[in-house]
Amino acid sequence: MARKQPAGIRPDEPTAIGRRVLQLRTERGLTQRQLAEPAYTPAYISTLESGKVRPSEAALRHVAAQLGVSPEELATGRPAHLAADLRLRLTDARHALATGAPEDAAALFRSLRAETVEHRLPDEEASALLGLGDCLLETGDLTEARQCFGEVERLLANEPLTRRVPAVRGRAAAHRLGGELRYACYLLETTLDELNASGLHDPDALLLLYTASIAPYLDMGARVRAGRAAELALALAPQVDDPVLLAGMHRGVARTHIAQGRIAEADASLTKAQELYQQLHIRTDLAHCHWMRGYVHAQHGDLERAESELCTARAMLAAKRAALFTEQVEVELADVLRRRGKTQEAEELLRPLLTAQSPDTGSLRTGRGAVHAGAAHRLLGLIDEQRGDDPAAEEHYRAALPLLEAADAAGDVADLCRLLGDLLRRAGRVEEALDTYRTGLGHRATPGTTTLGPVPASPPM
Template sequence: MTEETGTTGEAGTTGTTGEAGTTGPDDAVGQRVQRLRRARGLTQRALAEPVCTAAYVSTLEAGRANPSEAVLRHLAERLGVGYDELATGRPAHLATELNLALTEAQGALATGDVEEAADRFADVLERAARHDLPAVRPAALLGLGECALESGRLADARRHFEAVEQLRGDQPLPRRAAAVRGRAVAHLLAGELRYACYLLETEIDRLNAAGLHDPDALLLLYSAVIGPYMDMGAHARAAQAAELALALAPTATDPALVAHLHRSVARTLIAEGRTAEADASLAKAQELYRRLRLTGDLAKCHWMRGYVHAQADDLDRAEQSLRTARDLLASRRAELLIHQVDVELADVLRRRGSHRAAEDLLTGLLARTGPDPADPAGPGAAPELGAVHAGAAHRLLGLLAEDRDDPAAAEEHYVRALSLLERAGAAGDLADLCRLFGDLLRRTGRTELALDVYRTGLGHRAAPGTTTLGPAPAAPPFAAGLPFTGGPGAENRA
């Protein structure tokens, strides 16, 4: 009798029939058994006994048998591997290793090494797909989406976040909140303010309608929607979202979310002229980010504090804060965010009399946002990409042109800014721009045209946000009776 023959009758050894409920033999299991057996120098008989026969091992390796759990556990022990590794092909402790790799990738992203983080997330994604670990893939895709946002690759970011939403489509709604927020931010950075609001409001309504009181998910979404509301001039709606988010904060479990909230709330306080309270809110966020070592978010706090100092005419501190923010963002190669800081810094430089430095900063910004032939989906591929800060750059260049008594150049920049901001729907910025443009036209003797521009500005100022946004999201169940007191900080005014 050769090694490939033997008797029947052992558990799980009769032909190709497996255990009850199985659908047929698995070729991959047999291939793994054969590879591991040969690597260890074992014969089929030595591997099989005493649980099964050499003939059965031969049948299994040929892909014509579906072994029982008992047989697989015996073979795994003889081969020196774990049962799961033999049954699925996944290396032992793979899930633990991938979760650790995710943590390391998130740490690299937090400390500013975006390229390293993206490589790590991509490696986790590839290994999870190769070994069929669907539970790990959404976290890796979320990380890749955040890396793409940092790098200004908005189309890639949207694609990654959409993939997460699809993978988690049958899971509870709070599991999708981070992906929806990420996709909304990508549209916001592309100048698509209305759509960003729509995405966030729709998800907030779904969560509240389902009665899913998940403080972290709701806090993430309410904090995220404040930015597009402010850019659209819907200040009352932004203040209401901030108030609801503040009510959620004590029950949140993630300190980073609380820090994001304080940073978002500061925007509503700035709009109300409450700069001291805004600075205090930013200081809270800054301390949390410093403790959590989130350098990208820390940079955004420096940026916003620079704006607050500028509003208070403390231009020295404003410039210092903005340059600190720019340096931190440059170390992360966060190009889109650098553009926004450059606009604020150029405004401060202009107010300090450094007109040439301000103009160089703005023209450099606009040159960097031009189309890249090698990357059709990259920055500049569509006029809406970065429309809000590109429009702000042209507005400032118009002011600089007026400062040097060049009304023709000023008009050209104002027209370009008007086009960009109209596409983005940035109502508050549009109203201010129309005032500047109307004043220029009036000074150059074109009174009728100036009146038309003023009327356009008044239209945006009269009802900011109401012509572009639907009904506000319903308040969460816990806040159904919460009175709207006019925005955050009411507790400080009481």
């Protein structure tokens, strides 16, 4: 059991060590003479217990042996094997996140983080914060997630950059989910450049960063960059043994194949990802694979299979209480339902997502799933147009536009401007329609290139 120190006293200070020696000696019923002999004097033990002297390594070993504890526990106040035990429990918490609800896993990570702070174990604290940040991504608490990942970067500031890469990836993911696509790309690209410039050719770190950059690139319409990131990830894969990284890579590569219309290749990549996630029992990522398969089927008109895959993904995510991802997949499911003529079911999914709710409950809005919030408004606009309610449709299109523009989702903005322009033109509002078309063309002309800097340097292979 850990022995707490009074506030303001470091566990490794002479005063703290002396108090531990006194407490342990008293618990064991030893006199100062019994503890001291044969190598030291009772006076030395008295001086040690009063905190007036720091014990040498030899003295520490002698006193620890007499008291039946490890020298490390005596010197630091940490129970023997504490760090190893914490690492095992962190692994258990990761498993809880993979297979269960993120709120439950978050409670484990918070408790573990408190222990690491108490015992001044920064590496283990960083691991606990990384796990907590990943839990918060699933629940949609994006502000707190960013704070967790930022704290990891601070804790590891003096470590090699490769140690901080998972935290950078997490922070970029939080910004992307919040609709800050350009900043997510900036974080990933600058880290890639720094890694490559420093000569830190760490395949695991590079694979994680290239894989993470695919999604925001595609959301911005920067398909060339997404394709290049996928090529580099595939080239790095033979040097990587971590199955979690490889599964994520296959899923990211599948996204680029989908964007390029290469369905057979996308299916092959998704199959590899699914096999790994099933072996690893990572249910959230497995649900994402079903989600992507649903998207593929929807893009190619197989709406029945699309609905089946998206319903599977939704059920898996809802069972894990992954609130934000559940809401996002519901938007895509609503699109498929609308296209299948199930308009009422689509509306029943969409309208609750956009209802203003308390900050602690799930609703898509600016700062939390802005791209999908824009998509939800777009779908409701299409439904209103279909029933002939053009004013309501225009209201939804105009609500979607700033969300998608703020997220730099160029392709989605262009498509929305086309819909809104057509609606305005039919209403005889030609000048407004022309302005809207021009806005859309401006985003379509150079998708993703006007807001991104130079392409990051390629790593030495």
